[in-house]
Amino acid sequence: MASSRQSQETSMRHVLSFDVEEHFQVSAFWSDARRQQWDRLESRVEQNTLRLAELLAHCETKATFFVLGWVAERHPGLVKALAKQGHEIASHGYGHELVTNQTDREFRDDVRRSKRILEDLTGEMVFGYRAPSFSITDRTPWALATLVEEGYLYDSSLYGRFQRLEKVGRKRDVREIVTTAGNIFEVALPTANLCGIQLPIAGGGYFRLIPYSATRIFLRQLEKAGTQLVMYLHPWEIDPDQPRMDGPLVSRFRHYLNLRRTEHRLQYLLRDFSFAPVVEIVQPIREMVQARASRGTAACAVSG
Numbered sequence: 001m002a003s004s005r006q007s008q009e010t011s012m013r014h015v016l017s018f019d020v021e022e023h024f025q026v027s028a029f030w031s032d033a034r035r036q037q038w039d040r041l042e043s044r045v046e047q048n049t050l051r052l053a054e055l056l057a058h059c060e061t062k063a064t065f066f067v068l069g070w071v072a073e074r075h076p077g078l079v080k081a082l083a084k085q086g087h088e089i090a091s092h093g094y095g096h097e098l099v100t101n102q103t104d105r106e107f108r109d110d111v112r113r114s115k116r117i118l119e120d121l122t123g124e125m126v127f128g129y130r131a132p133s134f135s136i137t138d139r140t141p142w143a144l145a146t147l148v149e150e151g152y153l154y155d156s157s158l159y160g161r162f163q164r165l166e167k168v169g170r171k172r173d174v175r176e177i178v179t180t181a182g183n184i185f186e187v188a189l190p191t192a193n194l195c196g197i198q199l200p201i202a203g204g205g206y207f208r209l210i211p212y213s214a215t216r217i218f219l220r221q222l223e224k225a226g227t228q229l230v231m232y233l234h235p236w237e238i239d240p241d242q243p244r245m246d247g248p249l250v251s252r253f254r255h256y257l258n259l260r261r262t263e264h265r266l267q268y269l270l271r272d273f274s275f276a277p278v279v280e281i282v283q284p285i286r287e288m289v290q291a292r293a294s295r296g297t298a299a300c301a302v303s304g
């Protein structure tokens with residue numbers, strides 16, 4: 001059973017993350033017309049996320065939940081419950097618009113708004129951000145600097161598509177990117193080379209597409225190379241009964257593929273590997289968070 005850790009072969013711990021959004025908000029089905037309908041479509045995010053939380057509790061595992069501000073406004077109890085259970089709450093932005101479709105100003109408003117909503121709900125600082133569909137790319141060179149200016153400590157949006165990193169350092173096991181506004185940690189997704197393209201196969205549609213036995217081999221190889229995994233899934237990926245949406249055939253294939261298998265695969269994953277939230281598992285980030293927390297406590301003591 002997934003709660004048993006007997007079969008774990010190593011003691012290495014990895015990042016487990018979920019992007020908390022509605023099934024109808026995914027970029028593949030995005031249209032301005034559908035965006036106008038969001039408040040009228042069937043909401044399933046709360047029940048699916050609570051089911052994930054239940055599974056994690058059963059496996060005694062905590063994770064990072066990148067929550068959409070739009071969802072947090074409509075399901076404040078869900079965000080509070082996750083935080084109360086000890087999960088890390090991070091930001092998935094507010095409106096799930098691709099970063100590549102936003103101006104610098106729009107992006108700033110989006111990440112500021114979501115951070116404020118989440119912090120007001122939990123009473124805790126939000127340190128992390130993940131862009132919708134990993135859409136921080138070479139076309140958005142201002143995005144990481146904006147995140148620094150808005151108080152984010154780390155980003156988890158990048159894989160092979162972001163090439164233009166003028167200055168990249170490593171602080172032990174995590175990349176540290178130098179921006180015009182200061183440094184930001186990058187909790188990047190591991191990729192595999194498939195037909196010449198680097199793809200983040202350790203989560204999402206790739207996790208559903210590839211048989212679990214193959215995923216497991218890939219993850220073990222990364223683990224042996226000393227690479228910390230960053231797994232990502234969405235609550236709608238464990239919901240085979242979600243309403244079907246019209247859209248391009250490829251999008252429909254990718255979105256609805258193997259939904260019935262995801263929850264079992266996640267159980268196997270939690271049995272075979274050990275996971276934790278970003279702020280707990282990525283050591284330099286953990287240290288920075290602790291330092292900020294103690295500074296905050298000191299500031300409260302002085303002002304209070």
Ligand SMILES: [Zn+2]
Binds near residue numbers: 021026092096132133
């Ligand atoms: Zn998303």
